Amino acid sequence: MVLKKKHRMSMPVVAIGWLLLIPSFIGIMIGIVALMATGKAASSASGSIDNTVRAQLEAAKIPDSIVAKAIAGDSITDAEKSSLTDDQRQALSDGSTSLTASRIGAGAGTAIAGGASIGIIVIAFIGGLLGWLLVMKKKVLQCPACSAVVAAS
Numbered sequence: 647m648v649l650k651k652k653h654r655m656s657m658p659v660v661a662i663g664w665l666l667l668i669p670s671f672i673g674i675m676i677g678i679v680a681l682m683a684t685g686k687a688a689s690s691a692s693g694s695i696d697n698t699v700r701a702q703l704e705a706a707k708i709p710d711s712i713v714a715k716a717i718a719g720d721s722i723t724d725a726e727k728s729s730l731t732d733d734q735r736q737a738l739s740d741g742s743t744s745l746t747a748s749r750i751g752a753g754a755g756t757a758i759a760g761g762a763s764i765g766i767i768v769i770a771f772i773g774g775l776l777g778w779l780l781v782m783k784k785k786v787l788q789c790p791a792c793s794a795v796v797a798a799s
Contacts, residue, residue, distance in 0.1 A: 647787040647788065647789055647796070648787065648788050648789075648790055649785060649786075649787060649798060650785070650786055650787075650788050651783040651784070651785055651786075652783060652784060652786050652788075652795070653781070653782070653783055653784075654782050654783065654784050655780055655781075659780055660780060660781050662780060663776075663777045663778070663779070663780025663781035664777065664781055665777070666773050666774070666776055666777030666780065667773075667774055667777030667778060667780075667781060668777075669770075669773070670770045670771065670773040670774030670777060671770075671774065672770075673766055673767075673769070673770030673773070674767055674770045674771060674774070676766060676770075677763050677764070677765075677766035677767035677770060678763075678767065680759070680762075680763040680766065681760060681763035681764065681767070684756055684759040684760045684763055685756075685760075687756075687759075688752060688753075688755075688756040691748075691752045691755075692749065692752060695744075695745060695748040695749065695752065696717050696745070698744075699716070699717065699741045699744055699745045699748075700713060700717055702737065702740075702741050702744075703716060703737060703738065703741050705737075706733065706734050706737035706738075707734065708730065708734050708737065708738060709729075711726075712726055712730070712738070716738060716741060716742055716745070717745070719745075722738070784797070785797075785798040786798055
């Protein structure tokens, strides 16, 4: 008896296993790249939104200390608001609203794209597991004379 490794399934099933296994590796890589791209896009969008609102508030001639608080999301005291003109208060209110809405939108987009990326990774991983099960080999003892096969323990 000779110790050999043989496929657990027939050759057509093994071919189907490879057809599942190879694309699953590609799918996992695509999902990982998409997940990293989602994080990078979210951080760049946040910086872009902050710069736009900062420029709008500085164009309205709002003091830098109030602009910094508005961008950071800190509350602005009534004394600070009373030192502003009506146009500046309106610009501050518009900027704060725009900043909040943009951050919510960017966060929702990030959650959706990140969730889709994770979904792709999970589906590809499951396909890879199924493919691996189909292409696995087992150890057997085979007779060189008659080719009889017995499972090796």
